Each structure stands twice: as C-alpha cells, then as structure tokens.
Amino acid sequence: MAEAQRIGRVVAAHGRHFIVALDDGTTRHCFPRGKKSGASVGDHVRISLQGSGEGAIDEILERRNLLYRSDQMRSKQFAANIDLIAIVVAVEPSFSEELVSRALVAAETADIDTLVLLNKVDLADGLAAARERLEIFRKLGVRVLEVCAVDAEATRGILLPELRSRTTLLLGQSGMGKSTLLNALVPDAQAATRDYSTALDAGRHTTTSTRLYALPEADAALIDSPGFQSFGLLHLSPGDIERGFPEFSGPKAHCRFYNCSHRNEPGCGVLAALSQGDIAAQRHALYLKLLDENASQARY
Numbered sequence: 001m002a003e004a005q006r007i008g009r010v011v012a013a014h015g016r017h018f019i020v021a022l023d024d025g026t027t028r029h030c031f032p033r034g035k036k037s038g039a040s041v042g043d044h045v046r047i048s049l050q051g052s053g054e055g056a057i058d059e060i061l062e063r064r065n066l067l068y069r070s071d072q073m074r075s076k077q078f079a080a081n082i083d084l085i086a087i088v089v090a091v092e093p094s095f096s097e098e099l100v101s102r103a104l105v106a107a108e109t110a111d112i113d114t115l116v117l118l119n120k121v122d123l124a125d126g127l128a129a130a131r132e133r134l135e136i137f138r139k140l141g142v143r144v145l146e147v148c149a150v151d152a153e154a155t156r157g158i159l160l161p162e163l164r165s166r167t168t169l170l171l172g173q174s175g176m177g178k179s180t181l182l183n184a185l186v187p188d189a190q191a192a193t194r195d196y197s198t199a200l201d202a203g204r205h206t207t208t209s210t211r212l213y214a215l216p217e218a219d220a221a222l223i224d225s226p227g228f229q230s231f232g233l234l235h236l237s238p239g240d241i242e243r244g245f246p247e248f249s250g251p252k253a254h255c256r257f258y259n260c261s262h263r264n265e266p267g268c269g270v271l272a273a274l275s276q277g278d279i280a281a282q283r284h285a286l287y288l289k290l291l292d293e294n295a296s297q298a299r300y
C-alpha cells in the first residue's frame with residue numbers, strides 16, 4: 001500500500017535529522033530518503049508519513065533562494081525561502097558596519113528584502129551616534145526601524161505588520177538584543193527550541209542550530225540562526241558581487257570598458273563616483289575585499 005504523502009516545511013535540522021512542520025500544526029521527525037539530504041531550514045518538502053511520528057523526505061520543492069553561512073572557513077547552506085532579512089543592531093554595544101554591508105550583499109544577490117532594526121533606543125546617550133552610523137545604509141534605500149526589545153508589546157506592534165505573511169531571517173551580532181527581540185515576538189521560542197533539540201538528539205548543538213518559528217498571528221515565520229557570524233559569500237561570481245552593490249549600477253554605465261572591475265581602470269564611472277563622494281569609501285573597500293576573498297578561494 002502506498003504511504004500517505006504530505007507537504008511540510010523544515011523547521012529544524014541536525015545532520016540527517018529533520019523536523020518538518022505540517023499544515024495541521026503537527027511536526028514529524030524526518031530522514032532523507034537518499035544518501036544525500038540537502039534540505040535546509042525553511043525548505044518546503046514532500047514527505048511520506050511513517051509510523052510513530054516519523055517521515056521520509058522524498059523531495060525538496062523548488063526554492064526561491066538559499067543562503068549560506070560561513071562556518072570555520074567553509075560555506076554551509078543554512079536557510080531557504082527567505083523573504084526578508086532583518087538585521088538587528090543596537091545603540092550599544094557598537095555594531096560592525098561591515099557585517100551589515102555583507103548581509104546586504106547576500107540579500108541583494110539572492111533577491112531578498114532587507115530591514116535594519118536599531119534596538120535599545122531607550123539608551124538615549126548613544127542614540128544620535130548610532131543613527132548617524134546607519135545613515136550610509138539609509139542612503140542606499142534600506143529601511144531602518146527603531147525598537148526597544150525589552151518592551152515586548154511595543155516591539156510586536158512595530159514589527160508584526162512588517163513580518164506579515166513573510167519568512168524573515170533574524171540576524172544580529174552578539175549583544176545586540178536578538179534573543180530579547182525573538183522572545184518578544186515568539187514568547188514560547190525557548191520551549192520550542194528545547195523540544196526540537198530533544199527530538200533531534202542534538203542537545204549540545206542547540207546554541208548553533210538554525211530554527212524556524214511560526215508566528216501564526218501574522219501568518220509569518222521567523223528564522224533564528226544562533227552563533228551566526230557572517231554570510232558565506234564565496235559562491236558569488238564577480239558579477240554577483242557587483243550586483244550586491246546597487247549604488248554602482250548608475251555610475252558603472254559610464255565605465256569606459258564594458259568588463260571594468262572598478263578597481264583601477266581608467267575612465268571608471270564607479271571610481272569617479274567614489275572620488276566625488278557619491279559612493280561611500282567603506283562600501284567600495286568591501287567590494288574589493290569580497291572580490292579578493294573569492295579570487296583567493298578559486299585557486300584551491
């Protein structure tokens with residue numbers, strides 16, 4: 001007799017173990033059918049139901065996008081089908097502009113919307129300086145919303161409309177208040193994490209495992225990837241990297257050479273815009289750094 005098949009979404013993954021949430025709100029502990037799995041948190045999958053709450057993953061449905069995180073010098077796929085990347089920064093401690101920019105490049109090249117959340121706006125002393133540091137991103141057209149995550153009700157009021165009907169990846173360096181924000185949005189996040197970890201037998205990996213949380217009140221999903229350091233961008237081609245900097249697209253129309261790399265070519269429109277201050281120096285420097293990182297990778 002044929003096994004019953006269902007469509008579900010991967011909400012947690014550990015090695016060859018997956019937790020798949022079904023439409024009826026139940027979850028199944030699933031294993032990939034073949035040798036290789038390839039599924040990531042956020043993937044929509046077709047599974048065959050098996051006895052005692054288990055299932056086999058038969059197929060990964062077509063993805064809208066797939067993101068990689070860089071782990072100990074390797075790029076590892078970790079989240080799929082993302083609509084929005086919310087980058088959490090804070091008035092204090094200081095955040096890295098480079099990490100924000102790298103996230104924007106990852107989002108731009110994967111066709112994902114972005115939002116910067118400036119948290120801890122109750123800390124009045126550093127607020128003006130933090131806003132000033134975000135100006136460069138505002139100028140690029142990135143939306144910046146201000147929140148105070150310790151005020152859960154107000155935070156929900158500001159963010160739920162933004163998250164509605166979308167899958168959002170929450171990112172933030174340590175100390176920015178990402179856990180506080182997650183708990184404000186998903187009050188039972190900690191309990192869910194514990195349950196998943198027990199089911200996956202992955203107790204000691206809870207701190208680095210990617211998880212998807214449902215937000216039924218907004219018909220939305222939130223993905224948290226604890227311990228996330230930086231996006232893996234090594235799979236990007238030079239053309240992808242260039243696309244990751246949307247502010248280059250106007251000026252590059254003026255480049256003398258059609259295959260200009262905007263490094264040191266004569267008649268380069270991007271370098272001209274840079275020297276006129278229309279392109280921020282730190283953005284162009286990051287562009288060159290990404291090109292170099294990818295070129296050195298390609299030699300091995």
Ligand SMILES: Nc1nc2c(ncn2[C@@H]2O[C@H](COP(=O)(O)OP(=O)(O)OP(=O)(O)O)[C@@H](O)[C@H]2O)c(=O)[nH]1
Nearest residue numbers: 119120148149150172173174175176177178179180
């Ligand atoms: N004043 C203020 N403090 C906050 C706010 N949100 C979070 N914090 C504090 O900032 C500190 C870090 O918050 P966490 O939520 O643990 O930060 P995190 O980004 O998850 O950091 P890691 O756990 O290191 O990844 C905690 O002491 C929080 O209480 C806020 O809106 N205002």
Ligand SMILES: [Zn+2]
Nearest residue numbers: 255260262268
């Ligand atoms: Zn150029």
